[in-house]
Amino acid sequence: MAALTLFLLVSAALSQPSSASGTGTCKCVPTDSCWPPVSAWESLNTTISGQLIDVQPIAISCYAGPLFNNETCATVNSEWKKCAWQANHPAGQCQDTGDLTCPPVTPLDINGQNCTLGNNPVYAVNATSPEHVAAGIKFAAEHNIRLTVKTTGHDFLRRNQGFGSLEIWMRYHRTGIDFQETYKSCSGCVDPRWTGGSAIRIGGGYQWSDVFAVAKANNVIIVGGGAPSIGANGGWSQGGGYGAAAQQHGIGADQLLEAEVALADGSVITANACQNIDIYTAIRGGGPSTYGVVLSAIFKTHPMCTAVQQRFSIPYTASTRSKFLDAVAVVYSSAPDLLDAGFTLSGFWSQANASLVGSAPSGYSINTYAMNKTVAEGQADFAPVLEKLSTLGFNKGSFY
Numbered sequence: 001m002a003a004l005t006l007f008l009l010v011s012a013a014l015s016q017p018s019s020a021s022g023t024g025t026c027k028c029v030p031t032d033s034c035w036p037p038v039s040a041w042e043s044l045n046t047t048i049s050g051q052l053i054d055v056q057p058i059a060i061s062c063y064a065g066p067l068f069n070n071e072t073c074a075t076v077n078s079e080w081k082k083c084a085w086q087a088n089h090p091a092g093q094c095q096d097t098g099d100l101t102c103p104p105v106t107p108l109d110i111n112g113q114n115c116t117l118g119n120n121p122v123y124a125v126n127a128t129s130p131e132h133v134a135a136g137i138k139f140a141a142e143h144n145i146r147l148t149v150k151t152t153g154h155d156f157l158r159r160n161q162g163f164g165s166l167e168i169w170m171r172y173h174r175t176g177i178d179f180q181e182t183y184k185s186c187s188g189c190v191d192p193r194w195t196g197g198s199a200i201r202i203g204g205g206y207q208w209s210d211v212f213a214v215a216k217a218n219n220v221i222i223v224g225g226g227a228p229s230i231g232a233n234g235g236w237s238q239g240g241g242y243g244a245a246a247q248q249h250g251i252g253a254d255q256l257l258e259a260e261v262a263l264a265d266g267s268v269i270t271a272n273a274c275q276n277i278d279i280y281t282a283i284r285g286g287g288p289s290t291y292g293v294v295l296s297a298i299f300k301t302h303p304m305c306t307a308v309q310q311r312f313s314i315p316y317t318a319s320t321r322s323k324f325l326d327a328v329a330v331v332y333s334s335a336p337d338l339l340d341a342g343f344t345l346s347g348f349w350s351q352a353n354a355s356l357v358g359s360a361p362s363g364y365s366i367n368t369y370a371m372n373k374t375v376a377e378g379q380a381d382f383a384p385v386l387e388k389l390s391t392l393g394f395n396k397g398s399f400y
């Protein structure tokens with residue numbers, strides 16, 4: 001357990017608030033005298049073969065200044081709400097948490113607007129190899145700089161951000177997605193829970209959509225994120241991970257057989273049921289970006305099966321507030337029966353005109369899946385729920 005304790009301490013130190021001086025456990029930020037000079041950043045850039053990015057706010061082209069550009073700003077405005085587009089930027093975020101420090105504005109509105117990096121990283125290592133990751137970790141430790149890790153920017157809690165940080169950007173760290181007819185541990189580990197079982201090795205910053213395609217091509221299923229744009233090896237699996245087949249096969253934490261992890265000292269280890277068991281335990285639900293940077297991971301796969309899906313969205317309006325809440329209560333109180341019937345349940349609250357993600361109307365949506373059921377069986381399981389919703393005035397015609 002000694003290693004785990006060490007990394008918890010490292011993590012606590014990394015999350016200390018910054019001070020003006022950057023001394024002690026407080027991290028250096030760009031306004032501090034301890035912030036590395038340009039030459040140090042240039043040296044890091046050379047070490048990582050030119051993969052260092054001087055991060056700018058995504059919408060900076062919409063503001064007066066040297067980077068103002070009408071055409072780029074128009075693209076920013078049209079693409080802003082797309083998660084996939086945001087994921088292509090080291091400072092991109094999928095969710096609006098109301099803390100934008102450089103929102104997209106039309107060029108005509110620039111007067112009086114400020115655009116700052118906010119909590120986005122100052123620099124990002126666009127890592128494409130374990131050496132890049134290790135160099136970034138080492139540089140941040142040597143210069144007492146806050147270190148952040150990001151793959152897709154889906155995190156609701158903004159755990160991929162840090163004021164004045166150096167980011168390890170994992171989006172393009174990709175060494176392939178390989179199906180294994182039988183799980184092959186890199187360290188020769190024989191895991192008694194998965195003897196002879198099949199698996200997929202995910203080599204880096206892939207999204208679940210990439211992994212689902214490989215699973216389908218090999219006639220297996222894998223428990224993955226409900227949104228295919230979520231990263232497979234980042235916050236989803238390290239936060240527990242819920243997905244369509246979780247009721248049948250367990251959550252993401254139950255699927256992870258092995259991971260290659262870069263630790264706070266820059267070393268790379270293999271964690272599985274046979275070795276580095278404390279790290280293996282911690283990265284299966286203990287929270288992302290805390291114990292190390294996951295470079296690759298091997299997940300269980302399961303035999304292909306049929307699945308049924310039921311989804312509907314209950315609209316919210318101020319005038320139907322009371323009925324809306326009653327309808328949500330119907331869904332919540334039906335959950336135990338639906339789970340017993342083998343459904344996974346995912347609920348989404350949405351607010352119209354949210355500035356960053358999608359454009360769903362205000363309301364509550366539910367998305368459910370069950371494996372190895374016929375459509376008729378699924379409909380029978382859902383009939384009591386839909387009947388209760390119907391008595392409240394919500395039916396097929398009113399769902400969105």
Ligand SMILES: Cc1cc2nc3c(=O)[nH]c(=O)nc-3n(C[C@H](O)[C@H](O)[C@H](O)COP(=O)(O)OP(=O)(O)OC[C@H]3O[C@@H](n4cnc5c(N)ncnc54)[C@H](O)[C@@H]3O)c2cc1C
Pocket residue numbers: 094095148149150151152153154155156158159160170225226227229230231232233234235236238239240241242243288289290292293294295346
């Ligand atoms: C539209 C949407 C739908 C969602 N649906 C589901 C769902 O169905 N089921 C579910 O369980 N969750 C769901 N989530 C939540 C999602 O799983 C979390 O937000 C998760 O943290 C996203 O992980 P990421 O790596 O893609 O995102 P990021 O924002 O890039 O990273 C999230 C966290 O992981 C860390 N991290 C990223 N990569 C690594 C790495 N390689 N090594 C170590 N740390 C890393 C980051 O530092 C950060 O702390 C959904 C989120 C969104 C926005």
